[in-house]
Amino acid sequence: MSDCIEVVAIVEGKTEQTFIESLLKPYLARKMIFMRATQVTKPGQKGGDVRFERVKRDLGLHLKQRRDTYVTTLVDYYGTKEWPGLELVPSGATPSEIARVVNEATKKEVVASFPEQRADRRFIPYMAIHEFEALLFSSSAILATRLGKKESHVKAVLTACGEPEAINNHPETAPSKRLDAWSKNGKFSKTTTGMAIAREIGIDRMREKCPLFNGWIESFEAMIGEQA
Structure with missing residues (x-):
């Protein structure tokens, strides 16, 4: 053992x-x-x-x-x-x-x-x-703050889909596409911004x-x- x-x-x-x-x-x-x-x-x-x-x-x-x-x-x-x-x-x-x-x-x-x-x-x-980006929807407050968006935008996605793992499986509404659209330059950085947000959210909340x-x-x- x-x-x-x-x-x-x-x-x-x-x-x-x-x-x-x-x-x-x-x-x-x-x-x-x-x-x-x-x-x-x-x-x-x-x-x-x-x-x-x-x-x-x-x-x-x-x-x-x-x-x-x-x-x-x-x-x-x-x-x-x-x-x-x-x-x-x-x-x-x-x-x-x-x-x-x-x-x-x-x-x-x-x-x-x-x-x-x-x-x-x-x-x-x-x-x-x-x-990976779906996990970042585990905290609407942290995600919204980090992206400079209103929390209501993130909450609306979660309300419509039910939970982060149920966000639409579609080329235009997948988690990564939503984050790209919310990013200032139109491209969300997974390995920098994404990891910083994930670290702040924490594994327990995910x-x-x-x-x-x-x-x-x-x-x-x-x-x-x-x-x-």
Whole structure:
């Protein structure tokens, strides 16, 4: 039995890697969960539409390296075109329904591909519904202040959609597009402004407002004391 665990997170791009390394990693370390992020996107390639075959290749490499580590993913559903379970998602599905269908299909595929690496216990799939920017809607006050907007603008989005993880899955109304429109130069900086806002909001508030993100972290917390 172990009172700590190590997790390798295979992420979509530089923004997700920065978020984990600068914010989530120190937060989890206090809970004896030691996470590091590795980027699957090839150098020079923008995020979005990450292909599962490339991710599966990296999953296999990390599952085979050490048998006492856990492996997870951080890829967003928005814009993904090739991934297990996409064809099974019903029209009009809620964020939780999308995540359940896709994560179950992903787990099934990885377990079948790497049975000797105990992927059934060591692999935790996480398909975020939207890109990193959705988490920034966890505090309408902080987001509005940082962007110099009225808080009512942010609240209106949350009222219409229900929660940050349910913000529209559409090219014009996705979280990143909304933040671009609210930015003075028409382009929101994820790695500078975005990380500063995320740091001010804090992981705890994100967990409170984003149930899928919270469930992902809870899956690691539940493993403390278990044997990988």
